[in-house]
Amino acid sequence: MGKTVNKSILLGHVGKDPEIHVLQADNTVANFTLATNDIYRDRMGESHETTEWHNLVAFGRTAEVVRDYVQKGSRIYVEGKLRTRSWDDRETGQKKYRTEIVILDLTLLSFNNGNENGADYSSENGNGARQVRRSNTQQHPGQDYAYSEQGGDPNEIPF
Amino acid sequence: MGKTVNKSILLGHVGKDPEIHVLQADNTVANFTLATNDIYRDRMGESHETTEWHNLVAFGRTAEVVRDYVQKGSRIYVEGKLRTRSWDDRETGQKKYRTEIVILDLTLLSFNNGNENGADYSSENGNGARQVRRSNTQQHPGQDYAYSEQGGDPNEIPF
Amino acid sequence: MGKTVNKSILLGHVGKDPEIHVLQADNTVANFTLATNDIYRDRMGESHETTEWHNLVAFGRTAEVVRDYVQKGSRIYVEGKLRTRSWDDRETGQKKYRTEIVILDLTLLSFNNGNENGADYSSENGNGARQVRRSNTQQHPGQDYAYSEQGGDPNEIPF
Amino acid sequence: MGKTVNKSILLGHVGKDPEIHVLQADNTVANFTLATNDIYRDRMGESHETTEWHNLVAFGRTAEVVRDYVQKGSRIYVEGKLRTRSWDDRETGQKKYRTEIVILDLTLLSFNNGNENGADYSSENGNGARQVRRSNTQQHPGQDYAYSEQGGDPNEIPF
DNA sequence: TTTT
DNA sequence: TTTT
Numbered sequence: 263m264g265k266t267v268n269k270s271i272l273l274g275h276v277g278k279d280p281e282i283h284v285l286q287a288d289n290t291v292a293n294f295t296l297a298t299n300d301i302y303r304d305r306m307g308e309s310h311e312t313t314e315w316h317n318l319v320a321f322g323r324t325a326e327v328v329r330d331y332v333q334k335g336s337r338i339y340v341e342g343k344l345r346t347r348s349w350d351d352r353e354t355g356q357k358k359y360r361t362e363i364v365i366l367d368l369t370l371l372s373f374n375n376g377n378e379n380g381a382d383y384s385s386e387n388g389n390g391a392r393q394v395r396r397s398n399t400q401q402h403p404g405q406d407y408a409y410s411e412q413g414g415d416p417n418e419i420p421f
Numbered sequence: 422m423g424k425t426v427n428k429s430i431l432l433g434h435v436g437k438d439p440e441i442h443v444l445q446a447d448n449t450v451a452n453f454t455l456a457t458n459d460i461y462r463d464r465m466g467e468s469h470e471t472t473e474w475h476n477l478v479a480f481g482r483t484a485e486v487v488r489d490y491v492q493k494g495s496r497i498y499v500e501g502k503l504r505t506r507s508w509d510d511r512e513t514g515q516k517k518y519r520t521e522i523v524i525l526d527l528t529l530l531s532f533n534n535g536n537e538n539g540a541d542y543s544s545e546n547g548n549g550a551r552q553v554r555r556s557n558t559q560q561h562p563g564q565d566y567a568y569s570e571q572g573g574d575p576n577e578i579p580f
Numbered sequence: 581m582g583k584t585v586n587k588s589i590l591l592g593h594v595g596k597d598p599e600i601h602v603l604q605a606d607n608t609v610a611n612f613t614l615a616t617n618d619i620y621r622d623r624m625g626e627s628h629e630t631t632e633w634h635n636l637v638a639f640g641r642t643a644e645v646v647r648d649y650v651q652k653g654s655r656i657y658v659e660g661k662l663r664t665r666s667w668d669d670r671e672t673g674q675k676k677y678r679t680e681i682v683i684l685d686l687t688l689l690s691f692n693n694g695n696e697n698g699a700d701y702s703s704e705n706g707n708g709a710r711q712v713r714r715s716n717t718q719q720h721p722g723q724d725y726a727y728s729e730q731g732g733d734p735n736e737i738p739f
Numbered sequence: 740m741g742k743t744v745n746k747s748i749l750l751g752h753v754g755k756d757p758e759i760h761v762l763q764a765d766n767t768v769a770n771f772t773l774a775t776n777d778i779y780r781d782r783m784g785e786s787h788e789t790t791e792w793h794n795l796v797a798f799g800r801t802a803e804v805v806r807d808y809v810q811k812g813s814r815i816y817v818e819g820k821l822r823t824r825s826w827d828d829r830e831t832g833q834k835k836y837r838t839e840i841v842i843l844d845l846t847l848l849s850f851n852n853g854n855e856n857g858a859d860y861s862s863e864n865g866n867g868a869r870q871v872r873r874s875n876t877q878q879h880p881g882q883d884y885a886y887s888e889q890g891g892d893p894n895e896i897p898f
Numbered sequence: 899t900t901t902t
Numbered sequence: 903t904t905t906t
Binding site for chain 2: 742743844846
Binding site for chain 2: 903904905906
C-alpha cells in the first residue's frame with residue numbers, strides 16, 4: 263500500500279563482473295552495470311542503435327545471488343526502484359549525482375557469460391549441472407565471506 | 422520487438438512547474454521533477470520516510486500536454502525509459518551525469534495543483550468544466566508558441 | 581528471486597462497491613471489478629473506445645483497505661498477478677474459467693466515489709479530514725467484523 | 740496519453756507450439772499459452788509450487804515473429820494488455836469467458852526449445868548462426884503464406 | 899501444456 | 903521542489 267510508485271523493469275546484459283562488498287557480517291552489497299539497447303530511426307529514415315548503461319545495486323540475499331550467479335555478459339531481468347545519491351566532490355566541491363536501480367527482483371536468463379547457446383560449461387564439471395561461483399575471492403581478495411549453506415539444499419539454485 | 426527492456430513506471434507529485442522549451446517549430450520539450458516516497462523501518466523498528474526526486478523529460482505532443490495540464494503539485498502516472506546524459510563540466514572539466522526518465526505515456530491524476538478534492542477551480546470559470554492552461558507565456562516569457570487547435574475538438578482534453 | 585514473472589499493472593475506475601467476505605477470523609477477502617479504456621482507430625480512421633473489465637481480488641490487510649476506502653467509482657492504481665481459477669459448472673458439467681488479478685499493491689487515487697474534484701464530503705464532517713468507511717455492514721449485513729484499531733494511529737490512513 | 744492503464748508483463752515458458760491463423764492477406768494471428776510459476780509457503784511452512792497458464796495472442800508483424808521463432812518450450816518476455824472475450828456457448832447457451840494477453844512487445848530469451856545452453860542446433864547448419872523456422876507448413880498445412888523478405892536483410896533476426 |  |  264503506497265501513495266506513490268517507483269518501479270523500473272530492465273532486461274539486458276551485464277557490462278562487467280559485479281563488485282561485491284560486505285558492509286557488515288550480515289549485509290552484502292553488489293554493484294554492476296546493465297546495458298539496454300534502443301533502436302531509433304533518424305530523420306533520414308536510417309536506423310540507429312544506442313546503448314544505455316544502468317547502474318544496478320543489490321543488497322543482502324539478492325547481492326549473494328548476484329555474487330554467485332551474475333557475471334559479465336549475463337542476461338538478466340531485473341525489477342527495482344530508482345534511487346539517486348548525491349555527494350560533494352572532494353576535489354571540485356561540486357555536487358555530483360548518481361542514479362541507481364535498487365534490485366528488488368532478479369531473474370537469471372543465461373548462464374556462463376551470457377552465451378545462451380554455448381555448451382562449454384557442462385564439460386567443465388562433466389555432469390551436466392550448472393556450475394556456479396560460490397566464491398569469487400580471487401576477484402575480490404579483500405573480502406571474507408562464506409556462502410550460507412543453511413536454509414536449503416546446497417545443490418538447489420535459489421531462482 | 423526488442424532484445425532488451427528499459428521501462429520505468431512512476432506515480433507521484435510534480436515538484437515544480439515544468440520548464441518548456443521549443444527546439445524547432447515542431448518539437449516542444451518539457452522538463453520537470455517528480456517526487457516519490459519510500460517508507461522504511463530502521464533497525465530500531467521506527468518508520469522513516471524518504472523522498473526520491475526524478476528528472477522527467479517529454480517531447481513533442483506529450484510535452485504539449487505537460488505544458489498545458491501539468492503543474493507544481495500535480496499527481497501523475499508516467500511510463501517511460503531511462504536515459505543518462507553525460508557532458509564535461511566547463512569549469513572543472515569533470516564528467517557529469519544526469520539520469521532522466523523519457524516519458525512515453527502520461528496519465529493525469531489530478532487537476533489544479535494536485536488537490537484532488539478542491540472545488541475552487543470550478544468557480545473560476547463557473548461552468549464546472551476543467552480549466553486548462555493553453556499558454557504559459559507569463560511563466561516562460563521568452564517563448565513564443567501557440568497551442569495547436571487543429572486536429573481535434575479544442576474542447577476535448579486529450580487524455 | 582524467481583524464474584518467471586507474472587505481473588499486471590492496472591489504473592482505472594472501480595465498477596461497483598467491493599464484495600467483502602471474511603473467510604476466517606484472520607483472512608478478509610475483497611472482490612470487485614475495475615474498468616480500463618482502450619481507444620483504437622478503425623480502418624475508416626474513426627476513433628472508438630472500448631471498456632475492458634477486470635476481476636480483482638485482495639486478501640488480508642489489503643482487503644481491509646479495499647473494504648474501508650474503495651467503492652464504486654474510485655480511481656485506483658493496482659499492481660498484481662494473474663490467476664485463473666477453473667471449476668465444473670454444476671448445471672452443465674462444463675469447465676468454466678475466471679481470470680483474476682490478485683492485488684499485491686494498491687494506491688488510492690480518489691476519494692468519495694471517484695469524484696476527484698467534488699467538495700461535498702468535507703462538509704459531511706466539517707473538519708476537512710477525509711471521511712472513511714470503517715464499516716459497511718449495511719451493504720454487507722451478513723458480515724460481522726470490526727476495523728482493527730490496534731497497530732497504528734486510528735486517524736492515520738494507511739496509504 | 741491515456742486515462743487508464745492496462746498492462747501485463749510476463750516472463751515464462753511456452754506450453755506448446757503456437758497456432759497460426761491468417762485472417763486476411765495482411766493479418767496473421769498467433770495463439771499460444773505461457774506458463775509462469777508461483778512459489779508459496781503454506782501454514783505448515785512447507786514450500787509449494789503452482790503453475791499459472793496464460794492465453795497469449797499476437798497480431799500482424801508480432802504474430803509473424805511468433806510463427807517463425809517461438810515454439811513449445813521457448814522462454815520469452817512479453818508485455819501486453821488484458822482482454823476478455825465472451826460468447827454464448829452453443830450447446831448450453833451459457834455465457835463463457837476467456838481472458839487473453841494481447842502481445843504488444845516480445846523478447847525471445849531462448850532458441851531451440853528453450854534450451855539456453857544446448858549446442859545441438861548449431862551443428863544442424865554448421866555455421867553457428869541461429870536457425871529459424873521461416874515456415875511451418877507441416878504444422879499448419881492449410882495455410883499458404885511466405886515470410887516477407889522485403890524491408891530488411893533476410894538474414895537479420897528482427898529482435 | 900512449459901520450465902527448474 | 904511534491905504529497906499525505
